[in-house]
Amino acid sequence: MQQLDAWLSRLTGGDATLTLVVQVFLVVSVVVVGNFLLRRLLDRLAARTAQTANPWDEALVNAARRPLPLLAWIVGLAFAARIVQSEADAPVFEAVGPLRTIGVIGCLTWFLVRLIANMQAAIMQRQLERGEAVDRTTVDAIGKLLRVSVLITATLVGLQSLGFSISGVLAFGGIGGIAVGFAAKDLLANFFGGLMVYLDRPFAVGDWIRSPDKAIEGTVEDIGWRLTRIRTFDKRPLYVPNSIFTQIAVENPSRMSHRRIKEYIGVRYDDMGVVARIVDDIKVMLRAHPEIEQTQTMIVNLDTFGPSSVDILVYTFTRTTNWIAYHEIKQDVLLKIADIVSAHGAEIAFPTRTLHLLPGDESLSAPPQSVPAPASR
Known part of the structure; x- marks a missing residue:
């Protein structure tokens, strides 16, 4: 590094500002070229893994295609900012380190979230190719739990990297959770209602369900943490809070x-x-x-x-x-x-009524008498 600085100093004639500009230019150039080569490499890997029978390597490469180039830019620009910081003692450059840390954590989180989604799609595709029944409800539930776990872990790691005490954050969350529980009891009821649907599995995505207690009937399209979307037979979407399913009887004709x-x-x-x-x-x-x-x-x-x-x-x-x-x-x-x-010479009956007249009842057997029409005016 000292030899590079000496070579740049001779190249720029000892001008510190020009030396700084050249260093930043070289770093940015390396980042641009490296990012271009990295994208080409990922594209070729994606094309090659798409032709293999193993879906997991394709899920891994596709998950890294966007976060990895962004990570290269974050690391390169942070390095360039450090070079500028060595020459300029501006307070704004003190934020370079934390921002780089948050950027790296964000890219890693983005990669893991994409990887979970790709693996979820790969599992369902593999079940279809094997002719097995696709358990979409369980796959969706596990995918959502994994994504929530990754996001919570990334948030805690990010706070710890920024200097916040995790124990204090957790203690604040425990105290605030009580207040939030009272303020958002309906939201929590829907959350646990959705959890019960995932665990008890009275129905799954694609099932036809109806309830004798509520005007609910249709095909289940999505089971979320708060709402379940049902497509009625007249093709209208019906959004049902999950807490409703803990209070009503649900009939599943699909089973x-x-x-x-x-x-x-x-x-x-x-x-x-x-x-x-x-x-x-x-x-x-x-x-x-x-x-x-x-x-x-x-x-x-x-x-x-x-x-x-x-x-x-x-x-x-x-x-x-x-x-x-x-x-x-x-x-x-x-x-x-x-x-x-x-x-058999029989006939299917239709509604009939037989009227029996008593002998001598002239009021019923007499023909009706004509009534003169009213005179016109």
């Missing part, structure tokens, strides 16, 4: 094992003589149907004598849980039941 068909088939009272045969044929049809689950409860019986029909209960389950396929199967079953009823 049903089968879908149920429960219908009442009404036939006329005139067809009472063939009801037993209709019931037997419906049972035979359901037992032979390829989309009806035979291991589940199946009921086909005369159920009630209705006001205008004899009602047959058809109770069974489909193999599929898909909503669209279920309706196709249900339609096929109902059409086959209609064919069975017709094959």
Whole structure:
């Protein structure tokens, strides 16, 4: 370093100001060239890792592509500022050291946050490629916890580097936490409600949920720490505070094992003589149907004598849980039941009412009398 200073002194003719300018210029030039080479190196590494089967090296390189060049600039400019500080005793240069420390901590934090996000995406992509069920809820929860941990650790390290006492900060946080707890109890309730959703897992992202207690029904799109976003079936976003889920019952139809068909088939009272045969044929049809689950409860019986029909209960389950396929199967079953009823010469009843007139009741049997229309004015 002394030889470099002597060489610069001879080059600038002993002018201290010119020597300082040349030193700063050289440092900045080295930073610019080094930053350019570093970017090229990272781009080539990213292109090479994108072709490998291992997703972790690609996540690591992509996480470093932006923070690492910024770190090079911070270190280089801080070094240039130190050179200027050696010649100029301005108080402003005393902030160079702390700013450099904060910058390095910030770049490292940025790198770790990006690395966690990239690894989170890589895990989900790998599960999809292997044909495994993607547990997006757990991956998101772990990713969020890791990012919060990194941010809290970086904040504490930064405060310690700036000369603040961590024990004092933690003590202040404990005292202030009591006040914050009273002031933000709803926020904390939502936070712990979201934590319970992550732990108990009554539903996950992509599930169809509904609540009999609240007007909540739709597909879960995101589970945050404060809100859960649900897309209703009319495509409107519904934002539900997480504390609500600790107070209501939640039904998760996405996790049903089968879908149920429960219908009442009404036939006329005139067809009472063939009801037993209709019931037997419906049972035979359901037992032979390829989309009806035979291991589940199946009921086909005369159920009630209705006001205008004899009602047959058809109770069974489909193999599929898909909503669209279920309706196709249900339609096929109902059409086959209609064919069975017709094959026995019976008819499906519709609401009717019979009026019995008593003999000699002339007020009911007499034809209506015409009423003259009012004269026009």
